[in-house]
Amino acid sequence: MLRCTARSYTLTAALIAALSPACTLAANVNFCWIGAGGDTMTGRMQIPDDQMRKPVLTKADLNRFKISGYHQGQFLRAWGRPAHRRHSSAL
Secondary structure, eight states: OOOOOHHHHHHHHHHHHHHSOSSOSEEEEEEEEEOGGGEEEEEEEEEEGGGTTOSSOOGGGOSEEEEEEEETTEEEEEEEEOSOOTTOTTO
16 A cells, blocks of 8 residues: 655655755656545656746656556556657657
């Protein structure tokens, strides 16, 4: 069963800070959402620095993302996009 706790967020933030270079070109954001009725979603997004101040981000703004959905701890589906160059015509 997935558990999202304040301690795991603190540990994740500390690891990201420790392993990130001093000058970074993108932020890696991990998240865990807990909904009603046993639904949860976990994921990771890579947001380029030039997109960090936007009030709303769409998948076109992200370098990469992966999201997994669960119900009562059982995997349902994953969504994502591997690393790519944003605004590429190859997409």
